Amino acid sequence: MTLSTSPRVVVGYDGTPTARAALAVAAREAARRGRTLLIVHAEDEGWDLVRNGEQGLDPLAEAVELVGTTLPRGRVTVLDRLGPAATVLCEQAENAELLVVGRGNVGLLAVLMGSVAIDVASNASCPVLVVGDGGSAAPETGPVVAGVDRHHAEEVLEAAFREAELRGAPLLVVHSWSSLHWLGPDGLVTFDADSELLREQHLDWLHDLVDRYAGKHPDVEVTQAPREGRAADVLLSASGGAGLMIVGTRGRGPVRGMLLGSVGQKLVRHARCPVLVVRGDDPERTT
Incomplete structure (x- = not known):
């Protein structure tokens, strides 16, 4: 069960540089x-026994x-739980305003074994806000991207304008597309489409x-x-120098990482700024 139903920020912490x-x-x-801030430390039972055997x-x-220099002690709560970190964090983030996690490993082992951040x-x-090792030094004045x-435009833009207002930062809205391709006898071939159209x-x-959104947020400088x-x-490429990047996902599901999508997973693992993942309403999602 969660400790509270009031809106709060939840963060996972295990003492690693990324977690800091x-x-x-x-x-x-x-x-x-x-x-308020809820700091959650979660680990499997075997690791808990090892930790308790270490002094200090x-x-x-x-x-x-x-966090003492940023928040008064009365606004900070801590929680120690046994169990898989992703499961514990998702439980404690019910009704939260934001869940913050460190990116963790991004190499082959993370791909094979899974990632708490992806989960x-x-x-x-x-x-969910995913932060890399250099996240604490991310430029506060950088734009929100x-x-x-x-698929995710509405929820992403709602969050993006809100975050830009909170930070007093400019907003850069990025949209990309690629030419249609098909696999021909000699490899990948570009479909004969009117590229200008x-x-x-x-x-x-x-x-x-x-x-549609800019009219509701006249104080946000948007490009x-x-x-x-x-x-x-x-x-x-756009993540370099940004203070925050926002992307969308379809919702929750039983298969690890499936609903985040390949683009979202690549950004969570490799973006050069913190990445905020927001979700929209998905009537077919499973909880």
Whole structure:
């Protein structure tokens, strides 16, 4: 069960450098939003026995000390739980405003064994902010970058304008597309389409979409960035120098990472700024 149903910021902490970066970002987000911070330490039973046998190792006490300059002690709660980290974090993030996690390993082992960040981004009921090792030093003045497509545009833009307002930051709305291809006898062949007409269609869609939201948020400086190219490559390039990137996912499901999508997974693993994953209503999702 969760400790509270009031909106709050939840962060996973295990004492690693990535977790410290996530903790710093989570404390700033709680202060920015006027919320309390719940610091969650979760581990499997075997690891708990090892930790208890070590002297002076107290991740939660360390975490409280680390956030002391950002949040008063009365706004910080800690929780130690046995169990898989992703499961515990998703449980505690029910009704939360934001869940913050460190990116963790991004190499082959993470791909084979799974990632806590990928799991919670795919399954948590609230927005998930994924932070890399350098996340605590991410530029506070950097723009908010929103990656929009025809599947997640509404929820991503709602979150993007809100986050830009919270930060007093400009908003860059990125939308990409690529030419149609088919696999011919000699390899990948570009479909014979009117590239200029395709470009105009995507630009018209993007302009109409952004204009609808910009009128509701007149104080946000917004720039549209239509790009031809692979979505993951375009967004990874845009993540350099950004303060935050926002992408969407379809919802929760039983298969690890499936609903986050290949683009979202690549950004969670490799973006050069914190990545906020938001979800829309999916009537077919399983909980």
